[in-house]
Amino acid sequence: MARKAAYHHGDLRRALLDAALAQVEDEGVAALSLREVARRAGVTHQAPYHHFADRAALLGALAAEGFGLLLRSMQTAQAAVKSGARARLVAAGKGYIDFALAHPGHFRLMFRPELHQGAQVPEGGAAYQVLVDSVAAAQAAGEAPGGPPGALVTLCWSVVHGFALLWLDTQLSTETTRKDAQAGTLAMLDALLAGAAPGAGSGTKRR
Amino acid sequence: MARKAAYHHGDLRRALLDAALAQVEDEGVAALSLREVARRAGVTHQAPYHHFADRAALLGALAAEGFGLLLRSMQTAQAAVKSGARARLVAAGKGYIDFALAHPGHFRLMFRPELHQGAQVPEGGAAYQVLVDSVAAAQAAGEAPGGPPGALVTLCWSVVHGFALLWLDTQLSTETTRKDAQAGTLAMLDALLAGAAPGAGSGTKRR
DNA sequence: GCCGCGATGTAGACGCTGTCAAGTTGGACC
DNA sequence: GGTCCAACTTGACAGCGTCTACATCGCGGC
Numbered sequence: 001m002a003r004k005a006a007y008h009h010g011d012l013r014r015a016l017l018d019a020a021l022a023q024v025e026d027e028g029v030a031a032l033s034l035r036e037v038a039r040r041a042g043v044t045h046q047a048p049y050h051h052f053a054d055r056a057a058l059l060g061a062l063a064a065e066g067f068g069l070l071l072r073s074m075q076t077a078q079a080a081v082k083s084g085a086r087a088r089l090v091a092a093g094k095g096y097i098d099f100a101l102a103h104p105g106h107f108r109l110m111f112r113p114e115l116h117q118g119a120q121v122p123e124g125g126a127a128y129q130v131l132v133d134s135v136a137a138a139q140a141a142g143e144a145p146g147g148p149p150g151a152l153v154t155l156c157w158s159v160v161h162g163f164a165l166l167w168l169d170t171q172l173s174t175e176t177t178r179k180d181a182q183a184g185t186l187a188m189l190d191a192l193l194a195g196a197a198p199g200a201g202s203g204t205k206r207r
Numbered sequence: 208m209a210r211k212a213a214y215h216h217g218d219l220r221r222a223l224l225d226a227a228l229a230q231v232e233d234e235g236v237a238a239l240s241l242r243e244v245a246r247r248a249g250v251t252h253q254a255p256y257h258h259f260a261d262r263a264a265l266l267g268a269l270a271a272e273g274f275g276l277l278l279r280s281m282q283t284a285q286a287a288v289k290s291g292a293r294a295r296l297v298a299a300g301k302g303y304i305d306f307a308l309a310h311p312g313h314f315r316l317m318f319r320p321e322l323h324q325g326a327q328v329p330e331g332g333a334a335y336q337v338l339v340d341s342v343a344a345a346q347a348a349g350e351a352p353g354g355p356p357g358a359l360v361t362l363c364w365s366v367v368h369g370f371a372l373l374w375l376d377t378q379l380s381t382e383t384t385r386k387d388a389q390a391g392t393l394a395m396l397d398a399l400l401a402g403a404a405p406g407a408g409s410g411t412k413r414r
Numbered sequence: 415g416c417c418g419c420g421a422t423g424t425a426g427a428c429g430c431t432g433t434c435a436a437g438t439t440g441g442a443c444c
Numbered sequence: 445g446g447t448c449c450a451a452c453t454t455g456a457c458a459g460c461g462t463c464t465a466c467a468t469c470g471c472g473g474c
Contacts, residue, residue, distance in 0.1 A: 033432080150383075150391070158369030159366050162368035184361070195402045195404075251425075
């Protein structure tokens with residue numbers, strides 16, 4: 001509920017977050033300064049300190065919102081899939097990568113804990129839980145290999161997280177288009193999970 | 208060749224790189240300032256500018272050295288394995304993760320291109336080539352699944368890159384020890400590659 | 415042998431940053 | 445209508461990267 005603000009400015013906290021996010025997305029988090037954010041919001045350089053303890057607190061709030069968006073992106077991608085348990089797992093990964101590539105600055109910020117000293121984010125846990133549940137469901141359905149679920153969760157997370165950052169931070173880009181690379185990687189992951197699954201299970205897509 | 212320096216200071220360029228690396232490792236790259244580096248090296252705040260055009264150039268040189276170390280770590284890990292082609296591929300991944308977890312600040316810096324504007328690094332290409340060759344060898348030996356080699360390369364790279372960064376940047380750490388998590392993830396990767404391989408191939412380790 | 419000159423390092427300044435301290439404004443409530 | 449406190453402003457400080465100008469060291473040509 002909150003119902004704060006609407007004093008002088010209207011909702012400065014929101015305006016600051018929006019301005020900061022815009023700056024993070026087009027200049028990168030390293031180039032973000034509180035004074036520039038304040039300037040964009042049309043207030044003095046000290047006004048932000050009435051809403052955020054310091055720079056890290058603002059970035060922490062931004063990161064928290066990011067995890068909410070990440071969770072929704074994963075859920076949206078999963079909702080588009082009805083078929084199998086493994087397909088839903090792969091779809092969650094697609095949602096993860098979609099978000100990361102659509103909001104590079106935001107995504108990178110979220111995984112830079114030194115910038116927002118340990119801002120705890122429940123949505124982060126929720127997004128992780130989506131992954132854990134999807135892996136468990138795929139294993140239960142015999143559509144993914146057995147073995148320790150934790151290791152499989154970590155591997156799937158590593159694949160999508162690593163792919164997103166490699167695409168954003170390296171010259172990987174030169175090879176193909178983004179959509180092709182993403183689809184190719186996810187199809188390979190699907191095939192590996194299918195191939196090593198206890199049940200037979202044909203790969204969902206094979207060309 | 209080279210044989211520069213040894214004028215006033217001895218080898219200030221080397222000293223600056225060492226000081227910067229030390230600071231990156233214990234404070235993080237965000238906390239690195241040229242002035243502090245100069246202070247550690249015992250020179251004035253302007254001296255570094257005779258060896259590096261600006262902050263980005265120093266970080267670029269540091270990143271370049273990092274890729275050399277990464278390459279060596281991968282080669283060392285591979286050299287310890289004689290057996291199969293897939294085992295050598297997994298070993299390269301182990302070397303990758305080993306380096307990342309042993310030198311977190313250095314590793315993160317290497318994959319933050321906005322900090323060292325496009326400093327081109329041949330060692331980076333060489334490390335990538337090790338991966339490409341290992342994947343090709345494993346496929347040729349029938350110890351890894353077929354399909355487009357590019358997709359498999361990207362997936363393997365994503366796994367180790369993603370794992371390293373997740374381990375460093377999230378609270379993943381709470382679950383198990385580093386060695387266990389790393390070994391578990393690599394074993395799972397090995398099993399997936401084995402399970403989906405055209406040839407039979409039993410997983411190297413299964414418990 | 416010495417001398418000039420470029421490579422190396424110093425000194426000071428500028429505008430930028432994050433943050434601390436103190437003053438001002440204006441809506442909400444009694 | 446008066447009071448209070450959150451929201452915001454103003455001003456200051458140290459530290460940062462980088463620019464310009466100056467000092468010093470030692471090698472190569474005469």
